[in-house]
Amino acid sequence: MHGADGFSCGVLLGGCGKLLTLRACDDKKSHFAHRPPVRCTRTARDESSADHLYIGEALVRWLRRQGRPNITVEYVRQKHARSDAIEIRFGPKKKRRLLHVQMARRSFTEWEEDRRRLGATPGRPSTIRMYGPGSELAPYELQVAGYALRFRCETQNGTREVFVGTHLPGHKIEWTILERCRLHDQGLLTPALEPTSEGIRLKGAAKPERSAAEAPASSAEKAEEPAKGTTATAPGQRQAAPTSGPDGPTHSGGHPGPVSAPRTRRLRMPAATALRRAPRRRQRRCRPSPPTSPAASRPPASSCR
Structure with a gap:
């Protein structure tokens, strides 16, 4: 930077702000230089x-x-x-x-x-x-x-x-x-x-996914839910449509009958739980059989039951 009567080292470039002097040279390019003694803090000059x-x-x-x-x-x-x-x-x-x-x-x-x-x-x-x-x-x-x-x-x-x-x-x-x-x-x-x-x-980034608690129920899950007032049936089994009769509702056979209780699906027990609940087998115990002769040098054989 420069003032009315001279140039100084630029502070915005990391310089010290001290006055500079012009050096006219014949063997190299003319340049500005600090007046001694001074220590400038500017390190980058590229x-x-x-x-x-x-x-x-x-x-x-x-x-x-x-x-x-x-x-x-x-x-x-x-x-x-x-x-x-x-x-x-x-x-x-x-x-x-x-x-x-x-x-x-x-x-x-x-x-x-x-x-x-x-x-x-x-x-x-x-x-x-x-x-x-x-x-x-x-x-x-x-x-x-x-x-x-x-x-x-x-x-x-x-x-x-x-x-x-x-x-x-x-x-x-x-x-x-x-x-x-x-x-x-x-x-x-x-x-x-x-x-x-x-x-x-x-641009084009995927939106943040919803958590499982906030996500709405899918159409497939809604389709599996039984309607209000109906009973759930097993897969592949048709539900008998009730017809009206003089004595009340009748079933497909034409005769009145009691209304059956709603059927519940049978849950399959996980394999790990079934293994834990299985009864333990009785382990066989082995007892040594008496030796055939007192002079027998071999170890007695064992009998298991």
């Missing part, structure tokens, strides 16, 4: 060191096209530099919404703490969580939400183009551009996502 600035700028342009007012951007320093995370807030004062992009790596414990801290209170819009190319935290979000939103940047025509990816199960990522995404009350929708009553989910 083309990806400013990706958080490109991502933040692209999101601001996209939110303006979505018609969102009062957009503010903050580059948060968590441990190393102000490029660790991006927090973009937008919307009216009473319904401010947060879009959080995690750029730096975090442990699982820190990720859970961020999730609790960034979680919306009841009655407030939910926080949109996204992940930069070097965070390596998208698999955690995938386990919780079923998908994760990621960013990556590519150098095209002298600038860094921003792409949005939908992290799917099976280590698959579908990449697109921000112009093909839209903002919904439930979150950010890419071409691979759709809003439902249960929240945002992948």
Whole structure:
């Protein structure tokens, strides 16, 4: 960044903010350098060191096209530099919404703490969580939400183009551009996502199955239930239709008879239960038979009964 009388080390790039001096060289490219003595904390100097600035700028342009007012951007320093995370807030004062992009790596414990801290209170819009190319935290979000939103940047025509990816199960990522995404009350929708009553989910994903207690009885089960006032019959057996007579209801033979009690199906006992209830067989006991002669050297034979 630069002021009225000089240039200083960019703090948004992880720099120290101290004044720089221009060094004109004949044997190499002219460049800016720190004035000694100074110790700068900036470690990354490649083309990806400013990706958080490109991502933040692209999101601001996209939110303006979505018609969102009062957009503010903050580059948060968590441990190393102000490029660790991006927090973009937008919307009216009473319904401010947060879009959080995690750029730096975090442990699982820190990720859970961020999730609790960034979680919306009841009655407030939910926080949109996204992940930069070097965070390596998208698999955690995938386990919780079923998908994760990621960013990556590519150098095209002298600038860094921003792409949005939908992290799917099976280590698959579908990449697109921000112009093909839209903002919904439930979150950010890419071409691979759709809003439902249960929240945002992948297109074509199966709905959550009902439990056995909540599932309604099937038509086959309803067909097997006997009607009210009728008796159950055994399979393959027809039920005699009663006819009216002078002395009351009669059966198929034409003579009156008592109404039989409802028949009940005979339950088959499980094999394991039948084995347990079977009577135990008497074990035969063997007794040694007396020896035929006192001088017998062989062991006596045994007789069983």
